[in-house]
Amino acid sequence: MSFRKRNIGLSGSARADVPTQSATRAQVQLPGVRPSPIDGRPTTSTGTASLDGLLAGHSGLALGCSLLIEESGTTDYAGALLRFYAAEGLLQGHHVHVVGLPEHWGRELPGVVAEPEKKETPAEKEKMKIAWRYESLGQFGTSTSSRERSQPQASTNNEAPGQVQSSVFCHTFDLTKRLAHPASSQMDFIHLGTNPMQSPFLAVLEKLNASVSSSAPDTVHRIVIPSILSPAIYPPWSSQPQNILQFMHGLQALFAAYPSRGTAMMSLPLSLYPRSSGLVRWLEVLNSGVLELAPFPHSAEGDAATPRDSSGKTEEPPQGLLQVHRLPMLHERGTGLGTSENDWTFTLSRRKFTIKPFNLPPVEGDTDAQQAGESEKKAMKADVEF
Template sequence: MSFRKRNVGLTGSAGADGTAQTPPAPQTPPKERVPLPGVRPSPLDGRPTTSTGTASLDALLAGHSGLALGSSILIEESGTTDYAGALLRFFAAEGLLQGHHVHVVGLPEHWGRELPGAVGESEQKEKPAEHTEKMKIAWRYESLGQFGAGTNTRERQQTIPKQTAQNTEPGQAISVPFRHTFDLTKRLVHPASSKLDFVQLGMNPSQSPYIPVLEHLQTSLTRSTTDTIHRIIIPSILSPALYPPQSSQPQYILHFLHGIRSLLAAYPDRMIAIISLPLSLYPRSSGLVRWVELLNDGVLELSPFPHSADGDTQVSRGPAGTTEEPPQGLLQVHRLPILHDRGSGTGISETDWTFTLSRRKFTIRPFNLPPIEGDTEAQQASADLKGKKSDMEF
């Protein structure tokens, strides 16, 4: 009969050969991942997202409050206007201020000197006209506003370590805004470390003009570090003013878009793309445009209103009685970036939208029809409602 000493702690379990096994060494905790500038998790599913440079457009993108990395957006525009060009400029300016690598296809270099400038912190602190009258129901509702309005005041700040900042001590953190506010009347001062490339198309009529673009993007993505975000801008695709005649051939353009899709799939955390398309030259009823739409994650259409012959512009009134610029067109959402089969990012309730491009910014609002001019009952009810709101004080 074998005996065993008592009151002796067991240091390890015996193995098959009778020898005691030592416990495994404690594992070191993994290093905390450094947040990338201009990137934050989506409030829906946590995937990394970045800003398009337009607050109201970020709020429209399927509830992610930004454009998810690894996705692309196609902005179609009918008519001879260039409202989509303003969105592309905001997209490029935001990327430069966040330290992203911006690639512009088919445009000359002077386009980079026309980017809108950022609004300073002192100007952002000044309250706009629509926020001069506060809601009198409860103080905690004062920050609520219209769709896409006042978004920058509620944005969270990112904490970036010293490795990505300058003139800071080791271990000291700085705050970088997720989204900047831009003014079209100003010009952007490019940071010293900004990366802006203008990729020119090939002019050989016997081959695809998009081959140099795909080679440039593949080389840049391969040679760059893993913490570099690449923004691809393709303006007015298929337009004869920027692209050679053979660029509209289906075997060339579809191969190019398939190449963009493959790069987005190969670098899902480092690349996003935005493309504009003139519908006046290539309508949505054509098969080529349908294929172009299928090869993009999101599809938006800008339909400007026809300008009046006399040039009169009626000024509308906001909810607080403030003046608002009239809408300049309709924005139709044909597709939003649905990122997996469970339908992540489909929480959009409104379906009709309008857009306004003022001298300073681009704004997207829900489309609401005013009361008919002859409908006196609706006008009287609207006036009574405004009077009741002004008398409510608690």
């Protein structure tokens, strides 16, 4: 029977494994990326604040995920979301890949809205010095976006000239302006294959794999695919299942090989490819999130009553319904928070794309409901002002 002393420390080989594992777990700080408030996985903004708050509670699109936006009708609201997504990537220093469109599309990206500088009052200058580290937390009850805007932009002395350094997670864009591309921005346009004997997406996958594998470890890639399978952009043989499904599987394989290096957003015209078809069902399965935009008819927009917010100011009427078919839950245990709302409304204004729950306004002749709503607002204000 052999005996062994119990006061002998661990061997050198066992201790050598500890820093190796911790070094592999350490992640490179990526620009425009922050951890998810749910599980800490890296997320990036889609360029639309209300859309970030809808993605399973991650406050952004998790890296390694793709988002499919379906739209019915002849409108192009999904195209505006894709432009916000691409413009946000350029401002964050990401490498943006646009599939199937010419370079003219990149010159039409919306410009960023410059926030007005706030002048400090004498009362703000005389704040207690002990509370300086709590100023960035914001006030109780404020939203996440307002707290982010209150944080000052950090500037380092190690910035290279022309390098993009932004502390803003989600910018505000103006569709009437044009984005001035930063000097260090990377944006390429990938053309489809023209050989009818091969898949038109084969050249796209080769270009994406070569670009991601040869880039630096701290480079985040954004893949933009507007109006996928549209006859105005794609050749007729691109809609064959062996071509489009192979491309989607290749895109998911790219994200599996580089899980923290990129995201994708694409749009699909439902007028040409309805959700009842098996091909669209497979496209929805192979994407992490699926949203559907159903614009209202133009005649209904003028008949609808103009809504008002809590302060009495008029709001723009909703322009359509947004249905959530799938959210990026990310694995079988369902990491992420689902939404209890089935229908949402969206409004595209000059500066932002707003998503709100679908609520019917009160009937014009129903004065009791209007008075009850006003009394509830007064009671809420009395409770808050204590």
